[in-house]
Amino acid sequence: MARRTKIYEGKAKTLFEGPEPGTIVQYFKDDATAFNAEKKDVIEGKGVLNNMLSEYFMTGLTNIGVPNHFIKRLNMREQLVKACEIIPLEVIVRNYAAGSMSKRLGIEEGTMLPRPIVEYCYKDDALGDPLVSEEHIAAFGWASQQDMDDILSLALRVNDFLSGVMYGVGIKLVDFKIEIGRVYEGDFQRLIVADEISPDSCRLWDIETGQKLDKDVFRRDLGSLTDAYSEVAKRLGVMPKGATPMKPTLIN
Numbered sequence: 001m002a003r004r005t006k007i008y009e010g011k012a013k014t015l016f017e018g019p020e021p022g023t024i025v026q027y028f029k030d031d032a033t034a035f036n037a038e039k040k041d042v043i044e045g046k047g048v049l050n051n052m053l054s055e056y057f058m059t060g061l062t063n064i065g066v067p068n069h070f071i072k073r074l075n076m077r078e079q080l081v082k083a084c085e086i087i088p089l090e091v092i093v094r095n096y097a098a099g100s101m102s103k104r105l106g107i108e109e110g111t112m113l114p115r116p117i118v119e120y121c122y123k124d125d126a127l128g129d130p131l132v133s134e135e136h137i138a139a140f141g142w143a144s145q146q147d148m149d150d151i152l153s154l155a156l157r158v159n160d161f162l163s164g165v166m167y168g169v170g171i172k173l174v175d176f177k178i179e180i181g182r183v184y185e186g187d188f189q190r191l192i193v194a195d196e197i198s199p200d201s202c203r204l205w206d207i208e209t210g211q212k213l214d215k216d217v218f219r220r221d222l223g224s225l226t227d228a229y230s231e232v233a234k235r236l237g238v239m240p241k242g243a244t245p246m247k248p249t250l251i252n
């Protein structure tokens with residue numbers, strides 16, 4: 001058996017060369033990191049859940065015509081995706097204040113924002129992914145004005161889709177982060193949603209109880225991360241076989 005070529009080992013995923021040019025295999029690890037990798041742990045089952053959940057969200061986006069990198073899931077931990085050139089920005093959409101925005105602006109966590117607010121962070125671990133403005137993005141050439149228009153439109157479409165899906169299962173989409181990639185198709189290039197959409201990259205609160213069902217459970221030591229992610233997967237009907245059962249307190 002030939003060994004696969006590893007392209008990149010990140011904090012949550014490893015990328016391998018795919019079977020055909022222009023494809024990549026994403027392997028979802030159980031590693032959890034927070035605060036720019038200052039806090040680390042291995043959370044058994046997290047990779048399986050994120051692989052299933054990212055598949056679920058990306059497939060939903062495909063079904064409503066939002067272009068994304070997902071091709072197919074290969075097994076419990078891996079999915080085949082279109083290789084793209086990642087734009088070096090973390091695109092954040094916020095519906096309610098939380099996390100760094102609450103800290104920065106002194107707005108109480110959970111306050112509903114007057115409208116969805118889109119923020120951009122420069123993707124650079126060494127710098128701690130600093131917040132940047134469109135001025136920086138244009139001046140340093142990270143994305144063109146056309147790209148920024150497309151990125152905003154993709155981000156808002158993902159927000160509407162994800163908010164609706166979550167609302168349907170009693171979960172409030174507080175905020176989320178996506179990454180955008182560039183793909184070339186003949187003479188054309190276009191931007192697509194890449195990386196992953198999972199409870200690692202969203203803030204999800206139970207509508208009734210306010211219980212956190214996302215990576216804040218790990219960041220803030222609020223209990224079992226697998227239980228929280230399993231609850232999201234269960235509500236969406238994507239609970240993988242053999243996943244860790246939930247604590248009784250999480251069952252409605």
Ligand SMILES: Nc1ncnc2c1ncn2[C@@H]1O[C@H](COP(=O)(O)OP(=O)(O)O)[C@@H](O)[C@H]1O
Nearest residue numbers: 010011012013069081082083084086179194195
């Ligand atoms: N379709 C894609 N093509 C190329 N690179 C991708 C694609 N989707 C995600 N990536 C990149 O793969 C890496 C995923 O691994 P991850 O563990 O999340 O890394 P990081 O520690 O940099 O966040 C990220 O750097 C992300 O930008």
Ligand SMILES: [Mg+2]
Nearest residue numbers: 010011012195
């Ligand atoms: Mg990442």
